[in-house]
Amino acid sequence: MALEIVESCVNCFACQPLCPNDAIFEAKPHFLIDADKCTECLGDYADAQCASICPIEGAIVDELNVALNPPGSLTGIPPQRWATAQAEIRARGSATGGETL
Amino acid sequence: MDLPVVSEETAPKKSGCSAGSCGSSDDQLGHLADDIRQKVQDHPCYSEEAHHYFARMHVAVAPACNIQCHYCNRKYDCANESRPGVVSELMTPAQAVKKTLAVAATIPQMTVLGIAGPGDPLANPERTFATFRELAVKAPDIKLCVSTNGLSLPQHVDELAKHNIDHVTITINCIDPDVGAQIYPWIFWNNTRIHGREAAAILIEQQQKGLEMLVARGILVKVNSVLIPGVNDQHLKEVSKVVKAKGAFLHNVMPLIAEAEHGTFYGVMGQRSPSPAELKALQDSCEGDMNMMRHCRQCRADAVGLLGEDRGAEFTLDKIEQMDIDYEKAMEFRAEVRAGIQAELDAKRAAAHNVVPIANAPAGRPVLMAVAAKGPLINVHFGHAREFMVYEASHSGARFVGHRKAESYCAGDETCGDGESVLDKTIQALEGCEAVLCSKIGYEPWGTLEAAGIQPNGEHAMEPIEDAVMAVWREMLAAGKLDAPLQAKKRA
Numbered sequence: 196m197a198l199e200i201v202e203s204c205v206n207c208f209a210c211q212p213l214c215p216n217d218a219i220f221e222a223k224p225h226f227l228i229d230a231d232k233c234t235e236c237l238g239d240y241a242d243a244q245c246a247s248i249c250p251i252e253g254a255i256v257d258e259l260n261v262a263l264n265p266p267g268s269l270t271g272i273p274p275q276r277w278a279t280a281q282a283e284i285r286a287r288g289s290a291t292g293g294e295t296l
Numbered sequence: 297m298d299l300p301v302v303s304e305e306t307a308p309k310k311s312g313c314s315a316g317s318c319g320s321s322d323d324q325l326g327h328l329a330d331d332i333r334q335k336v337q338d339h340p341c342y343s344e345e346a347h348h349y350f351a352r353m354h355v356a357v358a359p360a361c362n363i364q365c366h367y368c369n370r371k372y373d374c375a376n377e378s379r380p381g382v383v384s385e386l387m388t389p390a391q392a393v394k395k396t397l398a399v400a401a402t403i404p405q406m407t408v409l410g411i412a413g414p415g416d417p418l419a420n421p422e423r424t425f426a427t428f429r430e431l432a433v434k435a436p437d438i439k440l441c442v443s444t445n446g447l448s449l450p451q452h453v454d455e456l457a458k459h460n461i462d463h464v465t466i467t468i469n470c471i472d473p474d475v476g477a478q479i480y481p482w483i484f485w486n487n488t489r490i491h492g493r494e495a496a497a498i499l500i501e502q503q504q505k506g507l508e509m510l511v512a513r514g515i516l517v518k519v520n521s522v523l524i525p526g527v528n529d530q531h532l533k534e535v536s537k538v539v540k541a542k543g544a545f546l547h548n549v550m551p552l553i554a555e556a557e558h559g560t561f562y563g564v565m566g567q568r569s570p571s572p573a574e575l576k577a578l579q580d581s582c583e584g585d586m587n588m589m590r591h592c593r594q595c596r597a598d599a600v601g602l603l604g605e606d607r608g609a610e611f612t613l614d615k616i617e618q619m620d621i622d623y624e625k626a627m628e629f630r631a632e633v634r635a636g637i638q639a640e641l642d643a644k645r646a647a648a649h650n651v652v653p654i655a656n657a658p659a660g661r662p663v664l665m666a667v668a669a670k671g672p673l674i675n676v677h678f679g680h681a682r683e684f685m686v687y688e689a690s691h692s693g694a695r696f697v698g699h700r701k702a703e704s705y706c707a708g709d710e711t712c713g714d715g716e717s718v719l720d721k722t723i724q725a726l727e728g729c730e731a732v733l734c735s736k737i738g739y740e741p742w743g744t745l746e747a748a749g750i751q752p753n754g755e756h757a758m759e760p761i762e763d764a765v766m767a768v769w770r771e772m773l774a775a776g777k778l779d780a781p782l783q784a785k786k787r788a
């Protein structure tokens with residue numbers, strides 16, 4: 196039973212000091228969870244600490260690869276609206292030849 | 297401890313003019329008690345006067361954050377606390393100390409080190425305090441400051457008070473949880489992520505408590521607010537009143553920056569930013585209540601140098617590694633340079649003290665003028681200006697009211713192809729200004745500006761800004777242009 200940090204992690208360090216089992220460590224290209232140490236915070240906290248502070252949707256997943264913070268749950272931006280905005284930005288970018296983020 | 301910071305009753309004005317507060321057009325600090333003014337007057341982020349002469353820098357040692365703001369996307373640097381799209385170079389405390397010492401040895405005007413991000417300094421207490429502790433030993437002459445969202449401020453106030461930290465900035469966007477619920481989607485508090493109104497209520501409570509605790513310990517507190525039209529614009533007047541009553545010495549209202557490209561909630565959802573006029577209106581309406589700081593440029597969190605002049609590229613980690621620095625000597629040199637600047641400022645203040653106000657000044661309405669300058673003189677070509685300082689001239693003198701950003705119109709060669717639309721944007725940014733003072737200006741923009749009702753003026757190149765602004769105002773007055781109220785813009 197363990198959580199996993201995936202590539203959308205932005206290396207913000209927020210989760211690392213919170214882990215009751217010292218399971219999170221800095222790594223390249225992003226932070227990782229030692230699956231042998233992670234208990235999903237059972238017995239220590241009601242909520243998995245790393246997933247409770249992580250600001251990035253989708254960065255922490257469970258063993259079934261399900262995001263603990265799914266799209267829209269942290270930013271409040273409806274996923275549909277996000278997709279439309281990204282499409283608009285891409286269209287603007289290719290029209291002017293400019294750069295997009 | 298009772299800090300005589302904000303109440304009008306304790307203003308030194310009552311006991312005659314203390315030097316620097318009287319007759320000077322730069323008397324934003326005039327109402328502060330002497331000891332507070334002393335603390336503020338050479339802080340490049342707080343004092344309008346000092347930011348021309350002294351330097352500050354920020355180091356990015358604090359990556360984690362404990363709240364989410366709707367104007368921030370953690371994939372990029374915060375767009376409002378710092379500039380969008382530029383990811384700061386995250387440093388360890390040891391690297392940050394090294395960089396600070398290197399910068400302070402190269403730029404002797406360096407006075408202040410701040411920790412502002414990219415996350416929240418107090419959500420990274422070990423990293424933040426390790427940096428401060430080491431610097432207090434190695435460069436005790438450098439002032440330290442912290443910018444925080446305030447959530448974990450109360451629990452760290454005692455630790456802050458121990459260090460050489462006498463400036464704290466709290467970003468307070470609201471004091472009403474219903475307003476806060478539209479700004480903060482969640483906070484991390486007591487090992488739980490809390491959403492919505494409940495989250496905002498906790499954040500507000502902690503911010504206010506932190507503010508009170510800092511003031512009680514004699515630590516200067518500045519409050520920053522982000523102006524979000526339709527969300528907290530009216531509410532900020534109330535915020536200004538409350539934070540003043542609690543003892544904050546400055547309230548700095550910054551415009552929201554929101555673009556879909558930044559991936560922020562406000563950007564993606566189409567929340568608009570305030571216009572320069574809206575920002576000024578709000579700042580004016582808070583003015584009676586509080587000493588507002590107008591020159592904030594939302595500098596990038598790791599910017600180096602005098603405000604607006606970013607020398608960060610000279611101090612990347614590998615370049616610092618190769619520098620050979622005598623820290624003791626550097627500190628002595630800083631002391632010398634500082635004494636020189638102080639003497640210059642004191643002389644300026646003494647001179648301002650003797651200025652006789654224009655006697656029986658004829659009415660003549662106040663006029664906004666934009667100035668292209670770096671430092672205290674008018675020394676920037678209109679086409680090269682990235683930002684303009686806006687002054688309000690009236691018979692009581694020239695008063696700095698804020699910055700307006702622009703893209704530089706001309707790259708200096710013949711590739712001014714895009715000039716037209718950039719110029720249009722600049723004209724929009726200068727909305728409300730009736731003149732623009734610069735060192736030089738091209739023929740074409742001259743005509744366009746004139747047509748837009750903004751009189752270009754290159755006659756005061758290399759003159760002190762305030763003298764030039766007042767000279768232009770007096771010309772306008774003499775020409776009878778200031779009798780009638782401001783005409784509607786000629787160009788629709």
Ligand code: SF4
Pocket residue numbers: 197198213214215216217218219228232233234235236243244245246
């Ligand atoms: S779920 Fe809990 S135990 Fe597992 S890594 Fe996250 S904080 Fe540590």
Ligand code: SF4
Pocket residue numbers: 200203204205206207208209210211226245248249250251254255
């Ligand atoms: S909190 Fe999330 S984004 Fe930050 S380091 Fe941990 S997993 Fe990565």
